[in-house]
Amino acid sequence: MSVSISAEDIVKKYGDITVIPHLSIQIKNGEFFTLLGPSGCGKTTLLRMIAGFNSIEGGCIRFGEQIINEIPAHKRNIGMVFQSYAIFPHLTVRQNVEYGLKLRKFNKQEMKEKVDQILKIVKIEEYQDRLPERLSGGQQQRVALARAIVIHPSVLLMDEPLSNLDAKLRVEMRGAIRDVQKEVGITTVYVTHDQEEALAISDRIAVMKEGVIEQVGTPHKIYTRPANVFVATFIGHSNLFKGVLTTTDEGTFVTFKNGYKIQMSNLIEHTRDKVNVTIAVRPEEFAIAKQGITATIKNKTFLGKYVNYELDFAEEMLVSGQPSIEYSQDIGHAEKTYEVGEKITLIPNKDKINIFTDEGTESLMKDVRTYE
């Protein structure tokens, strides 16, 4: 039966080096939970602690109510899928999937029923008698997934399972993994450094940096209300500006370097009447306007739906994504494209702006900490 996972104040050391200082996390039963972060931030280390392949130097991990720190990996009832498919080359697809059931001494009839069901769920029925060498990378990864879930594990752990696949197959397979996970309803912890993959596949994401969780939230929350500048720039692109926040009787305003001022309504209470801040705006949240931030186009990249303009603004580079003409004619906005050297004026969508402390370590937006 699928269980929740919680880590309370866990510590991981390799010799004298602490790679996870003090980390706590709650993963709900049945949830698709992703650990996302740059290379070396400790994602695999944390996953291996949950799996039981790494010792724990402090704190505790629970499956449901049970503390599992001292339970060896093979007794934790986990299913695992890795980057390398780790399927047996000399066994057929069916025999590979049967393997774990044989070890658990299921009788023939039970084994057949379970394997039939899983082959169907992961859509590899038609290849069941093939050897792995005659399967594509995506099909092999489906076998690995089938083998992991056929034993009805309490949790499913996946470490960069799509890294060896080409871009198109990755997209197809992430949909397949997501569908299978929902159908089986098993608590899943998924490791990736690919932010797009994390956004597409997860119920919630934990963004990690240097062994520390920077933010936990739904993909939507993490993208629209990043907790700090690290998250704002690691997940998608954010334009960063230095600005000043002022509070007067008329309200709270944020002012850009060139004096352009926007009234803000969704900030946390702050007492000082003048604060230096960092402002973050997504490329797609600029509209072309008469007044606002005027900047010169330095570079232009056609991306299909969007044209990205790199602009020079008060010694800060900014990227604006504008719907391209070919696309926008259908949806009815953006009248023209602009050329390198031209000046354009942009206004940010005030509801989509994020404001951080001057150093960028903390968001000043009111709704950032509300967990979804």
Ligand SMILES: Nc1ncnc2c1ncn2[C@@H]1O[C@H](COP(=O)(O)OP(=O)(O)OP(=O)(O)O)[C@@H](O)[C@H]1O
């Ligand atoms: N067995 C080990 N002994 C010593 N240090 C280790 C060991 N395994 C990992 N580390 C270190 O711990 C840190 C976290 O590594 P980890 O593999 O968990 O990162 P990651 O986020 O999974 O990175 P990647 O995406 O590159 O796999 C890194 O600095 C790494 O060098």
